[in-house]
Amino acid sequence: MTTAEQARIALNRVKDSGSGRSVIELGWLDQIRVNPPKVIVRLNLPGFAQSQRERLVQETRGFLLEMEDIEEVQIEVGNPPPSNAPIGQAGHGQAIELNSIPGVKKVIAVSSGKGGVGKSTVAVNLACALSQQGLKVGLLDADIYGPNIPTMLGVANRTPEVLGSGADQQIIPIESCGVAMVSMGLLIEENQPVIWRGPMLNGIIRQFLYQTLWGERDFLVVDLPPGTGDAQLSLAQSVPMAGVLIVTTPQKVSLQDARRGLAMFKQMNVPVIGIVENMSSFVPPDRPDKSYPLFGIGGGQQLADETDVPLLVKVPIEMPLQEGGNAGQPIVDNRPDSISSEAFQRLANSVCAYVLETT
Ligand SMILES: Nc1ncnc2c1ncn2[C@@H]1O[C@H](COP(=O)(O)OP(=O)(O)O)[C@@H](O)[C@H]1O
Ligand SMILES: [Mg+2]
Structure with missing residues (x-):
């Protein structure tokens, strides 16, 4: 039976086009509940990622439906809660590695x-x-x-x-x-x-x-x-x-x-x-x-x-x-x-x- 962990691994293939990082790495996957044949997912997308919303939702659905015993995927999309903590340049509490240009x-x-x-x-x-x-x-x-x-x-x-x-x-x-x-x-x-x-x-x-x-x-x-x-x-x-x-x-x-x-x-x-x-x-x-x-x-x-x-x-x-x-x-x-x-x-x-x- 598909587990939440397996579903997370599948969702590592859903990537932000800007950074090339997955919704898992970026912390955009807020919740996932796997109860075959149904999965309920909540994505929290920051404002600037809203332009990719449709594609991210489609890919999330597609990859989950590829799993053996999943037949129904319910996806909710929200915004992340505002954070007061100082965070890296990439925002959202995720430390994304930045590479300076030599010289x-x-x-x-x-x-x-x-x-x-x-x-x-x-x-x-x-x-x-x-x-x-x-x-x-x-x-x-x-x-x-x-x-x-x-x-x-x-x-x-x-x-x-x-x-x-x-x-x-x-x-x-x-x-x-x-x-x-x-x-x-x-x-x-x-x-x-x-x-x-x-x-x-x-x-x-x-x-x-x-x-x-x-x-x-x-x-x-x-x-x-x-x-x-x-x-x-x-x-x-x-x-x-x-x-x-x-x-x-x-x-x-x-x-x-x-x-x-x-x-x-x-x-x-x-x-x-x-x-x-x-x-x-x-x-x-x-x-x-x-x-x-x-x-x-x-x-x-x-x-x-x-x-x-x-x-x-x-x-x-x-x-x-x-x-x-x-x-x-x-x-x-x-x-x-x-x-x-x-x-x-x-x-x-x-x-x-x-x-x-x-x-
Ligand atoms: N302060 C200004 N005075 C006169 N013409 C300007 C001024 N600023 C921009 N322009 C002209 O306006 C047009 C648009 O400017 P541009 O720098 O290409 O804008 P953007 O890059 O924001 O699209 C260009 O033809 C530019 O020469
Ligand atoms: Mg220009």
Whole structure:
């Protein structure tokens, strides 16, 4: 007769796509009662795993039904109780082993709730501003659905050299503006839709992290896709992170999404360094003394007050910023005296100060 222990062993095959770990290892299996031909299971999934809910339930059911005398599986899904205990970066009381990247000192992620808020613009200009300060900087474009960093750095036509083969392959990053960068955009044809399933995405991000010849880097800046999905999880469960920056616009809708993103990182115990409010106001090129709050006022500050995370800078809407992005010339390199360049330089200073304070 099937025992609960055998059922647990079967459920070791049900895996979280982000970490590759099973629901048993992650402590997501809350209860199991085996009373052949019936099994009752309760899974407790953390918020960020809800996107995998359907697959996890299906696989749980499938593997249990494969067992000889099981004919009925009842599955309940809940959320884990909030924990007050300090836990590892991966959260949920589970100590997941994190592997640092040889030569890379600090990993900083740039994330946002919504797309189009300027996350890649912030990541590129932050990386360039850090490099201008004489630091060695890497930039990983982990937005594998919309990789546009190569365009922003003016290297979209380059193909990185790949050494070795199979599991030993190593990508040599492309250098631009003093920054060493890798991106899915360098490896796929332009205009090709990228339809990656969660598990593949996890593999690709890990490959970018560990199979790139980063060399010695003071900072590795990671541009994440928008939202609270597998890429965020994959990164947080792979490398120890110095912290994350949350990019938002002042609008209410953008704030709601940013709030969710911020909560996810807090839940995973990844330190949130601060908030970057982008597109704060419009500065007309012919009247740099004027500024117009096109998307409202005070959103970034409101989020900062609510979450007790500092608002680090406000970056205005400036035409050269957008033009620089399209032309492959980041504004901090191209127009270092512009208002937004100054904001990015201040952001780089804040990130350095944060890292010094916390280590
Ligand atoms: N502060 C800004 N001023 C002017 N244009 C901006 C600003 N921030 C971003 N943009 C432009 O908005 C578009 C979206 O920005 P992007 O960085 O690609 O956003 P995300 O990575 O969040 O999707 C790009 O064309 C970019 O050049
Ligand atoms: Mg982007």
